[in-house]
Amino acid sequence: MSSVRILAGTRKGAFVLTSDGKRKDWKISGPHFTGWEIYHLKGSPADPNRIYASQSSGWFGQQIQRSDDGGETWNPVSAEFKYEGVPGTHQWYDGTPHPWEFKRVWHLEPSLTDPDTVFAGAEDAALFKSTDGGNNWTELAGLRTNATAPGWQPGAGGMCLHTVILDPTNPDRIVIAISAAGAFRSDDAGKSWKPINKGLNSKFLPNPTAEVGHCVHHIAMNSKTPKTLFMQKHWDVMRSDDAGDQWTKISGNLPTDFGFAIDVHAHEPETVYVVPIKSDSEHFPLDGKLQVFRSRTGGNEWEPLTKGLPQQDCYVNILRDAMAVDSLDDCGIYFGTTGGQVYCSPNGGDDWTTITEHLPPVLSVEVQTLA
Amino acid sequence: MSRIRVELPAPLLRHAKITSGHEVSLEIETPVTLRRVLDALEEAQPTLRGTIRDQATKERRAFIRFFACNEDLSHDSPDDPLPEAVIAGREPLIVLGAIAGG
Numbered sequence: 001m002s003s004v005r006i007l008a009g010t011r012k013g014a015f016v017l018t019s020d021g022k023r024k025d026w027k028i029s030g031p032h033f034t035g036w037e038i039y040h041l042k043g044s045p046a047d048p049n050r051i052y053a054s055q056s057s058g059w060f061g062q063q064i065q066r067s068d069d070g071g072e073t074w075n076p077v078s079a080e081f082k083y084e085g086v087p088g089t090h091q092w093y094d095g096t097p098h099p100w101e102f103k104r105v106w107h108l109e110p111s112l113t114d115p116d117t118v119f120a121g122a123e124d125a126a127l128f129k130s131t132d133g134g135n136n137w138t139e140l141a142g143l144r145t146n147a148t149a150p151g152w153q154p155g156a157g158g159m160c161l162h163t164v165i166l167d168p169t170n171p172d173r174i175v176i177a178i179s180a181a182g183a184f185r186s187d188d189a190g191k192s193w194k195p196i197n198k199g200l201n202s203k204f205l206p207n208p209t210a211e212v213g214h215c216v217h218h219i220a221m222n223s224k225t226p227k228t229l230f231m232q233k234h235w236d237v238m239r240s241d242d243a244g245d246q247w248t249k250i251s252g253n254l255p256t257d258f259g260f261a262i263d264v265h266a267h268e269p270e271t272v273y274v275v276p277i278k279s280d281s282e283h284f285p286l287d288g289k290l291q292v293f294r295s296r297t298g299g300n301e302w303e304p305l306t307k308g309l310p311q312q313d314c315y316v317n318i319l320r321d322a323m324a325v326d327s328l329d330d331c332g333i334y335f336g337t338t339g340g341q342v343y344c345s346p347n348g349g350d351d352w353t354t355i356t357e358h359l360p361p362v363l364s365v366e367v368q369t370l371a
Numbered sequence: 372m373s374r375i376r377v378e379l380p381a382p383l384l385r386h387a388k389i390t391s392g393h394e395v396s397l398e399i400e401t402p403v404t405l406r407r408v409l410d411a412l413e414e415a416q417p418t419l420r421g422t423i424r425d426q427a428t429k430e431r432r433a434f435i436r437f438f439a440c441n442e443d444l445s446h447d448s449p450d451d452p453l454p455e456a457v458i459a460g461r462e463p464l465i466v467l468g469a470i471a472g473g
Contacts, residue, residue: 033386035385036382058434059380059382059435059468059469060382060386060422060423060432060468061422061425061426061432063418076418079420079421079426080420080421082427
């Protein structure tokens with residue numbers, strides 16, 4: 001019988017939540033790496049027992065952990081992330097030049113085909129790659145040395161490379177996103193990159209349609225339609241049908257189009273999920289009601305999903321990497337909150353249950369569907 | 372050679388899976404300096420690389436301090452000799468995480 005395994009990264013450790021395909025009864029293990037911030041964990045699609053975790057601390061810096069047994073045991077691998085050459089500068093918040101400084105890994109994206117190959121998205125923005133299970137890391141420096149890079153600026157959370165999307169039909173194509181530089185694409189396996197921000201409009205920029213400078217919060221893709229990308233921007237929900245060459249606003253009837261998380265149904269490429277957040281200065285749901293919004297039309301027409309979610313006095317946030325979907329026949333949707341709750345809908349968003357409600361603030365949620 | 376005692380903060384003991392107490396013991400060639408002790412510590416415990424000092428620059432991480440014999444050595448040159456009591460093994464070199472909330 002199929003089962004699912006949730007990998008939850010939190011402010012104070014990692015948790016592994018498992019259930020059978022009914023997704024009703026859950027077993028929780030953890031905390032792993034007690035007291036450390038776990039920005040992200042993700043399992044290899046090629047070998048679900050191989051899981052990578054980004055472990056960091058304001059005191060003790062960055063570590064990378066690897067499990068080869070589905071999260072039962074872990075061992076540290078290399079966390080030596082060195083920028084290639086002289087890193088140079090990007091812009092600081094006030095527009096002055098600021099040296100590129102490694103701070104942490106926000107996102108780990110294992111290869112679709114090789115368990116030993118994994119990408120790491122870092123702050124300050126850079127993309128690293130390991131082909132030996134995390135024992136050595138090499139920067140794909142073509143991104144950070146892109147002609148636009150000296151003009152990139154950090155978002156409020158830092159200048160983080162937080163999204164890495166691998167195209168299942170084209171191993172040379174990688175899409176990444178940086179706050180607050182925007183989205184970028186490589187079509188040569190990471191050697192060279194171009195900004196893909198046409199159609200984005202950001203009022204906080206002197207030129208709202210500038211080539212870079214957009215605060216992209218997250219991008220999601222259904223593997224069946226890899227040219228179609230869905231984006232939650234600082235404000236605005238967007239879609240592209242040409243791998244990011246052009247974006248179109250699909251906020252439609254959303255009550256607010258600010259937010260962080262976005263994901264796509266595993267089997268219905270036009271069914272999209274977001275969690276609207278009130279505003280950029282009020283990081284909680286509108287009116288204290290936690291609502292996931294679903295569009296079955298690829299955007300513009302959205303419906304609130306509330307059954308089983310708190311509809312009063314709820315003032316949590318759902319961070320950019322804290323939503324995921326499984327690939328069971330009845331697609332499960334999952335998200336974690338800064339209040340420490342992890343929610344599951346085993347039926348595509350119609351009904352929600354609380355898996356656990358007292359974890360540390362949840363930074364990321366990934367789901368593995370196991371045979 | 373001197374046998375040096377290094378006291379580590381609890382999160383690093385857990386991280387390195389050191390269960391034999393709060394200290395590790397290291398053989399260091401003279402002159403015994405902070406740099407040599409940290410080099411030897413990272414050689415003996417590779418998982419501690421980057422946790423006490425930056426992997427690339429070898430600079431002390433901002434929230435880490437070095438104490439010994441009731442003195443703060445954090446801002447001394449890493450190539451200065453450590454206090455005699457540390458070299459003699461009577462006192463540990465203490466690696467401390469700064470006290471901060473959260």
